[in-house]
Amino acid sequence: MHPIEKYIRSVPDFPKEGIIFRDITTIVQSPEGFQIAIDGLEELVKDIDFNKIVVLESRGFLFGAPMARDLKKSVVLVRKKGKLPFEKIAQDYELEYGTATFEVHTDSIEKGDKVVIVDDLLATGGSIKAAAKLVEKLGGQVMDCISIIELKGLNGREELEGYRVDSVIAFDGK
Secondary structure (H helix, E strand, O other): OOHHHHHOEEEEOOOOOOOEEEEOHHHHOOHHHHHHHHHHHHHHOOOOOOOEEEEEOOHHHHHHHHHHHHHOOEEEEEEEOOOOOOOEEEEEEEEOOEEEEEEEEOOOOOOOOEEEEEEEEEOOOHHHHHHHHHHHHOOOEEEEEEEEEEEHHHOHHHHOOOOOEEEEEEEOOO
């Protein structure tokens, strides 16, 4: 058992029956849990050459920003549509019931940048894949896609085929 597991609250039958919701709020509520999470993510990328951390709104911000501070990397915000004030590009992605759109500022990634994408959870892979496409549209290279938790039963890793994918902890099921 990974030490982070004791800080993840599992909520049965949320948002619907048969689903076990993996709640990360209990990680950030604990200084020890939060440190274990950040350390775990940093361990995943210790041997990777990269210069920017791309964080996904909103929970990816919680984990990617302290990593960037520790590792002395830039932070790139991938935000939901309509939140960024400057020139931006957009990428749609699929949700369980519909679509959503991510945006990133056009000056946040330069040709040749090597990035690590950080989110709290890998489920279906749609949001991380959208972020990867935004990075590539701007000339960047995705070196790894990392998360605290991976839900294996939702096949996000398959959606991200062709990308390196790592997580601190993985759960079977959805």
